[in-house]
Amino acid sequence: MPETPERYVARIVDVPGAGIRLDPVAESAVPGEPTEVNLLGLAVALALGSADYEHHPEPRDTATQTVEALLAGESVMPWRATGGVAGTVPYVVCERTASGHYGCRVQHRPEGEAAGPA
Numbered sequence: 111m112p113e114t115p116e117r118y119v120a121r122i123v124d125v126p127g128a129g130i131r132l133d134p135v136a137e138s139a140v141p142g143e144p145t146e147v148n149l150l151g152l153a154v155a156l157a158l159g160s161a162d163y164e165h166h167p168e169p170r171d172t173a174t175q176t177v178e179a180l181l182a183g184e185s186v187m188p189w190r191a192t193g194g195v196a197g198t199v200p201y202v203v204c205e206r207t208a209s210g211h212y213g214c215r216v217q218h219r220p221e222g223e224a225a226g227p228a
Contacts, residue, residue, distance in 0.1 A: 118150060118204040120183065122191075122216070129166040129188045132181060132202065140181045151177040153212035154202055155189075161200075161216035163189045197221055 118140070120132035132154070134140075141147050166188040179185035194200065198218035207213050 116206045118154075118181070118202075118212070118214075120181075120202050122200040122202060124191065125186045128186045129190055130163070131183060131186050133183050134181070140178060147177050147181065150204060150212050150214075151181060153204055153214040154181070157202055157204070157214035157216050158189050162192045163216075164192055166190045194218075 118134065118138045120134040120138060123131045123133050125131050141150060170188045175185045175187070180187050191200070195218040197220065199221055201217050201219055202214055203217050204212045204214035
């Protein structure tokens with residue numbers, strides 16, 4: 111059984127008119143097991159919702175916007191920011207809890223800061 115990553119960190123990139131794309135940092139990996147992928151995807155969506163992101167009016171293309179492609183940064187997510195913090199770059203930061211679930215949050219880092227995990 112493949113090992114499940116302990117952290118997932120990705121820069122949130124605005125794609126005008128379409129939504130956002132996640133740009134995972136080099137140390138991040140998408141889990142290999144379908145259940146783990148879905149758990150991470152749900153945790154990311156909850157973190158985005160808690161950080162005032164909302165669903166973009168464009169419908170999701172289920173052929174290309176799979177959870178795996180979204181987490182790998184290969185597809186655009188139908189979300190958009192409703193606000194932001196000037197002079198910062200948003201990241202979604204996820205860590206596995208002791209119970210094995212993902213806890214995610216949106217973190218605003220100063221522009222120009224190294225993109226590694228924080």
